[in-house]
Structures are given as structure tokens and as C-alpha cells.
Amino acid sequence: MNASAPNPYGVSVQVRGLRKSFDGQEVLKGIDLEVRPGEIFVIMGPSGSGKSVLLKHIIGLDPPDDGEILINGESIQTPEIASKYRLALVFQSGALLNSLTVGENVGLYLTEHRLKSPEEISKIVSEKLEAVGLKDVADKMPNELSGGMKKRVAIARALVIEPQLILYDEPTSELDPLSAVVIGEEILKLKNEIHVTSIVVSHDRELAFGVADRIAVINDGRIVTIGTPDEVKKTSDPLVQRFLNADFKRDPPKPKAYEKFT
Amino acid sequence: MFENIGEIVLLFWRTLLALPLVWRQRQKVFEQFFEIGNASLLMVCILSFFIGGVLALQTGPLLTEKSLGSYLGGIVGYSICRELAPIMMSILIAGRIGSAMAAEIGSMRVYQEIDALRTMNINPIHYLVLPRLVAMAFALPMLVIVAILVGWFGGAVVAEGNNHIGLSFQAFYFSLRQFVESKDVANGIFKTFCFALIIAVVSCHQGLMTIGGPRGIGRSVTKAVVNSIVLIVIFDYVLTRVLMLFNK
Incomplete structure (x- = not known):
């Protein structure tokens, strides 16, 4: 594993016939999809x-x-895969280690794998934090940060790995629209600058259609549709249309029970 | 239950295999060592002083009445170093440190911090379990050495101060020297070392197995303490029996 190695291309991801049950309840019912190297693939649902x-x-x-x-054609369950490819996941909650400072969290990968000297790690940490728009937070503890800042620190921690595949779990949930735009721009910047393959799980329609090269809509453990943002918008599937067009109505229809009594 | 025992043994084995990496984790070992010692030293001293004292108080008057008062130092010294200090301090540490280990690792599991470590190709056993096991294996026997000395001192203070006993410090010390050998202290420390491994592995295992939210963490903490104490008591008997064979 070499975090300083150049990262010319992202990796490809293939999911074939994936099934998973928890306590007898089937959550994934045969998922098939393919993500191409360097693309931003959004999974909505x-x-x-x-x-x-x-x-x-x-x-x-x-x-x-x-x-x-x-x-890249090799099973993720192969023990060597973690040392062969650099993969990163940005958790929905950030999943920062609460016992470490922000700087220690961001530099954890380099520190634990002894890839750089402490001085170099400190420099890289500052660079990555600045890249996600954070300054002077390296000495703070995660509980001193807002939700949006935690997410950006989590992205900085992922960037330190110089990943070939980066996965985002609901990157804009709990964020105000401005912070959500910043996160979306970060995702695009990574694709354009280091050609990383990105898989984004989100139900944020703005983000999905703003950043995706292709979108998959998943419902009840199955892929309903896959395509470019335009193709997905044009799909005739009623569930996809309902999901994409769901909006508040200022004068919602009165419930039947209400009509009965008036 | 058997699945649990199997997992604990497997975790212990994997941690032993990771021992060559302990130097890389030395900072965390020192942090844990400080945590265990700092959090427990005062409590250990208070507890062992009064254990020694109450042992002298219970047996002293009876021995004095039967003109066997000169044996008091030996009885208190032998009981404390072979049995009372190792088991009482291990139970104390299981409650105080084992619970903290299970809670900390459990909350890391619940809040996906352990998943985050795995995505960074950082082995949670190397990062979390190894430093705690090594620190506990050193800290608990050291605390028990302190407990033995303070316990003896507590017994001597009560033996001299109590009117129904009236055994001087010198006489207590002479009796202790006569009955207690260095191998008795070594036996107690060896048992403590085994108890330390039990507490660390059981607590870390419970932490790593935590599921659910805060309630799951609470359940893990309770299980860690109860299982540690049960195993300590069972192993105490087994180890005592084995050590008796060696001491013949």
C-alpha cells in the first residue's frame, strides 16, 4: 500500500446477483450493476x-x-484487495474517532500504516483540510464540529488515502443547502482532478442530478432503473416518477376521515 | 454460550499473534497503562488496607485467645498475597476498567468508528485490543503488588492498634516472614496476570460484539463485567489447583 503513489484512474466495480438477508428478511434481492472507472454513480431510492x-x-x-x-475484476472478499486498491467510505455520520483530534483523524491512515513522517503527515492533513474548506480545526475534537464540518473532515480523511474508489453514504443528509452544494462540488472536483470512481448513495435529488454520470434507482432491494440523469428522468416507471416528482402541496387533499365529519 | 467462548478464544489467539506489533502501538499501551493505574491506584490502596485490617480483626482476637497470636502475621500475609489481593483487585478492575473498555469499544462499534478503521485497512484487533491487553497484563499485577503491601500494612496496623490483639509491628512482620515465602507472592501475581488477560479479552470481545444503540452498549458493559467475574472465580479455582501441584 502506497498512499503517495499517483492515482491515474479509478477502479471499476461490478456487482453480480447480490443477495443479503438479516434475520430472515431479505434486504438485497439480487442486485446487478456495473460502475465504470472514473465515473460518478449515484444510487437513489x-x-x-x-x-x-x-x-x-x-x-x-x-x-x-x-x-x-x-x-477491477477481483472479488472484494479477497484478503489482498485492501492492500492492492485504495478504497474509502465517507460515512453518513462521518464516523470520526471521537477520542482523536480532527488532525489525528485525518492523518490516521498515514500514521497507522507509517507511510510518512509526523511532519509530512501534519502538512498533508493541513492540505486536505484546506481542500475541503476547513482551516484551523486540526486541533479540535470531533464533538466541537457541526454536522457539515464533520462530513467535510470525513471527506478529508478519505482524500488522504488518495482513493481509487470513494463511496459516500448520504453525503448531504442533515446539511443546509449551501453546505450540500459545497459537498457536491467536492465530489465533482475529485472526479475531475484525480479521476476517482465515486459511488454516492443519496435520496437528495438535487445532488444526484447535479453530480451523477449515471444513476440507479433502487427500491425494496432491487434495481428499478439505471441510466444517465436524462434517461432516469424520462423513465416511465411509476415508482421512479413518484420518487423524482414528490413535492409538498400547500393544499393537500383532505383525509377521508375528515370529510366524513364535515 | 459455546459460540461466545470460541469467539473469545479466537480473539485472544489473534491478539497474541499481533504481539510483535506491540512496539508500534506503544503510545496507546502507555495511555491505557496510565488510565488503568491512575483510575484505580487510590481505590486499590483503600480496599486492600481495609481487607488486611478486617482479616486481622476477625482472626486476631480468636488466635490471641487460643495463645496463637504470633501466627496472625502469617495468616494475614498468606491469605492476602495468595488469594485476597489477586481476586479482589481483579474484580475491582473488571468493574472499573473492564466496563470502561467494553463501553468505549462498544460505542465505537455502534457509531461505525470500527467500520471506519476497517475501511482504512486498520485492523481493530491491532489498534484497539492489543494495547489494552498488554497494558492490562502489566498494570494489574503491579496494582496487586501494591495491594499486597498495603494489605499487609493494614493488617499490621489493626494487629497493633486493637486492644484484643495487641501484636506489635515487629512481631507481625516476624510472623509474616516466617510463613510467607516469595513463591507465595509469585503465585498470587501469576494468577493476577491470568485474570488480567481474562478481563481485557472478555471486555474487548463484548465491546466488539455490541449491536444496537445505547441500550446495546449498556448490555455489553454488564455482560463484560459479569462474564469477567464469573471467569475469574472459575479460573481462580483451576489455577490454584494447578499451582498446588507445582508447589508440592
Whole structure:
């Protein structure tokens, strides 16, 4: 593993016939998809549709019951895969280690794998934090940061790995629109600058259509549709249309029970 | 239950295999060592002083009445170093440090910090379990050495101060020297070393197995303490029996 090595191309990801059950309840019911090197692939779907479980399988945190996940044609379950490819996951909660400072969190990969000297690590940490728009936070503890700052620190921690594949789990949830735009721009910047392959799980339509090269919509453990943002918008599937066009109505229809009594 | 025992043994084995990496984790070992010592030293001193004292108080008057008062130092000294200090201090540390280990690792598991380590190709056993096991294996026997000395001192203070006993410091010390040999202290420390491994592995295992939210963390902490104490008591008997064979 060499974090300083150049990273010319992202990796390809193939998911084949992926199935997973928890306590007898099938969460993933045979997922097939392919993500090309260097593209931003967004997985959308309603809450509880299996998006985050799929993400955990793609990075190898959970073993599948059936099917396989291939990174550049090699199974993610192969023990050597973690040392052969640099993969990173930005967790929904940030998942920063609360006992470490922000700087220690960001530099953890380099420190633990002894890839750089402490001075170099400190310099890289400052660079990566600045890259995500954070300054003078290296000495703070994670509990002193806002939700948006934690997410950006988590992205900085992922950047330190110089990943070939970066996965984002709901990167804009709990964020105000301005912070969400900053995160979206970060995702695009990484694609353009280091050609990393990105898989983004989100139900944020603005983000998905703003950054995606291709989008998959997942519902009830199955892929409903895959295509470019335009193709997905034009799909005739009623569930996809309902999901994409869901909006508040200022004068919602009165509930039937209400009509009965008036 | 058997699955749990198997997992604990496997975790212990994997941690032993990681021992060559301990130098890389030395800073965390020192942090844990300080945490264990700093959090427990005062409590260990208070507890062992009064254990020694109450042992002298219970047995002293009876021995004096039967004209066997000169044996008091030996009885207090032998009981403390072979049995009371190792088991009482191990139970104290299981409650105080084992619970903290299970809670800390458990919350790391629940809040996905351990998943984050795995995505960075950092082995949680190397990063979390190894430093705690090594620190505990050194810290607990050292605390027990302190506990033995303070316990003896507590016994001597009560033996001299209590009107029904009236055994001088010198007489207590002479009796202690007569009955207690260095191998008795070594036996106690060896048992403590084994108890330290039990506490660290059981607590870390419970932390790593935590599921659910805050309630799951609470459950893990309770299980870590209860399972540690049960195993300590069982192993105490087994180790005592084995050591008796060697001491013949």
C-alpha cells in the first residue's frame, strides 16, 4: 500500500446477483450493476430500500449471502484487495474517532500504516483540510464540529488515502443547502482532478442530478432503473416518477376521515 | 454460550499473534497503562488496607485467645498475597476498567468508528485490543503488588492498634516472614496476570460484539463485567489447583 503513489484512474466495480438477508428478511434481492472507472454513480431510492447495505457490501464491510462484488475484476472478499486498491467510505455520520483530534483523524491512515513522517503527515492533513474548506480545526475534537464540518473532515480523511474508489453514504443528509452544494462540488472536483470512481448513495435529488454520470434507482432491494440523469428522468416507471416528482402541496387533499365529519 | 467462548478464544489467539506489533502501538499501551493505574491506584490502596485490617480483626482476637497470636502475621500475609489481593483487585478492575473498555469499544462499534478503521485497512484487533491487553497484563499485577503491601500494612496496623490483639509491628512482620515465602507472592501475581488477560479479552470481545444503540452498549458493559467475574472465580479455582501441584 502506497498512499503517495499517483492515482491515474479509478477502479471499476461490478456487482453480480447480490443477495443479503438479516434475520430472515431479505434486504438485497439480487442486485446487478456495473460502475465504470472514473465515473460518478449515484444510487437513489427511498429510505429502507437497501442503499446503505449495498454500499457496505461494495466496500467489503459485510459479506454477501449470495453473489459477488468485483473491484477491477477481483472479488472484494479477497484478503489482498485492501492492500492492492485504495478504497474509502465517507460515512453518513462521518464516523470520526471521537477520542482523536480532527488532525489525528485525518492523518490516521498515514500514521497507522507509517507511510510518512509526523511532519509530512501534519502538512498533508493541513492540505486536505484546506481542500475541503476547513482551516484551523486540526486541533479540535470531533464533538466541537457541526454536522457539515464533520462530513467535510470525513471527506478529508478519505482524500488522504488518495482513493481509487470513494463511496459516500448520504453525503448531504442533515446539511443546509449551501453546505450540500459545497459537498457536491467536492465530489465533482475529485472526479475531475484525480479521476476517482465515486459511488454516492443519496435520496437528495438535487445532488444526484447535479453530480451523477449515471444513476440507479433502487427500491425494496432491487434495481428499478439505471441510466444517465436524462434517461432516469424520462423513465416511465411509476415508482421512479413518484420518487423524482414528490413535492409538498400547500393544499393537500383532505383525509377521508375528515370529510366524513364535515 | 459455546459460540461466545470460541469467539473469545479466537480473539485472544489473534491478539497474541499481533504481539510483535506491540512496539508500534506503544503510545496507546502507555495511555491505557496510565488510565488503568491512575483510575484505580487510590481505590486499590483503600480496599486492600481495609481487607488486611478486617482479616486481622476477625482472626486476631480468636488466635490471641487460643495463645496463637504470633501466627496472625502469617495468616494475614498468606491469605492476602495468595488469594485476597489477586481476586479482589481483579474484580475491582473488571468493574472499573473492564466496563470502561467494553463501553468505549462498544460505542465505537455502534457509531461505525470500527467500520471506519476497517475501511482504512486498520485492523481493530491491532489498534484497539492489543494495547489494552498488554497494558492490562502489566498494570494489574503491579496494582496487586501494591495491594499486597498495603494489605499487609493494614493488617499490621489493626494487629497493633486493637486492644484484643495487641501484636506489635515487629512481631507481625516476624510472623509474616516466617510463613510467607516469595513463591507465595509469585503465585498470587501469576494468577493476577491470568485474570488480567481474562478481563481485557472478555471486555474487548463484548465491546466488539455490541449491536444496537445505547441500550446495546449498556448490555455489553454488564455482560463484560459479569462474564469477567464469573471467569475469574472459575479460573481462580483451576489455577490454584494447578499451582498446588507445582508447589508440592
